Amino acid sequence: MPSFIPFVSVGLPPAISVTLTNITYGQFRESLGSYVYKVDSFYIYSSNLQQIQGSLGFTLFDSNGNQNIETIVHPIDAYQYEPALFVDTNDKNVILNGNSYATFTMLPNTTLLLRLYCERKTDGDELDSFSPNNFIKLEDKLSIGDFFDQYQNIIPATIT
């Protein structure tokens, strides 16, 4: 019976390094669930043309716990040599809610830039739908000036 014992190495560069612009990837993952994103489209750019062709699997669980896998095929033009692609996912059920995830294969020594164009929903949206700009109104009522200036509805460096 073949038995294999692992070598363990700590403090290595991460095999898969993931970074966002103004927050850490870990913080982004923590926010999922409180913030829900519907991905309408995404743009991908890679250092390797082969990386952007192929497909991406997106796994989502419905309220009954059933697993649904959307396969997003993004073929590139036969004459394309720019390693970039814009993919429309409007007709797909690509929702980042914390229980869903994307899977694909990453080629060796390759960098991939992924830009997700989303609609974001959070519990606070309900309040805004009844009465917008509540924090500004609260400042006015309490005469506390710009107390909520640092409060932001959006993650910094994103657009509305």
Place this chain on the structure above:
Amino acid sequence: MFKEIIPISIQNTTSSSLPVNLLGGLGITQDNSNATTAYVWDITSYVYSNETLIEFQVRVVGTTTWTIASVGLGGTTKQDIVNSLNTLPYGSFGLLDTGLNQYIFNYNLLFEFGYINIYNPTIVPTTFTGALISVGDILSFDINAVNQVTFAGIVPLSGTYNAAVGDTLNVYGITGAIGFTLKIEQYPDAIIIAGGFIPPLTPFTYPFIAVSTKNYEVNVSP
């Protein structure tokens, strides 16, 4: 509802293709992005011979008790081992083939890993290593009282003999003019069934039962 753009940069810093799991919440344990601890198993010596099951030790970082996870082996190649492991929620396993050696690896910060066993649970192999020491040494091995091999004199021990679960295995013989140290060990848990120096000209017999998911190693040394 706000419109947002989320820019994400992803880099594979290794020299092998890796399955990537992204954009899940903290409960998605397959996501091993930014993990800086690597577990690497050298599986160069692995050759498929009717194995059907992969079993490995895993525990949450910070805990002390190993859990045994298992998954069916879905093929005959080393890549099939990796593919089978990746059906489980313990990060992403990759295969690095340097040409000379093949390694399975997993970068993970959530889980720690121990051994990986690849085996057929209905087959219990016993492997012989080491060498008999002196003229007069005799070592025999029976399965259900049927002799499989007998080593005699100053000879190296070698070979693997497969038994079925529940079979009675017996290592027996007699030492020659010098005596030797005999060790029978059960793996993967490394339990010593018999071990110690047997004085010269002493008959010995060590029967034991073949247990499912285990394998045995018989070693003779001075």
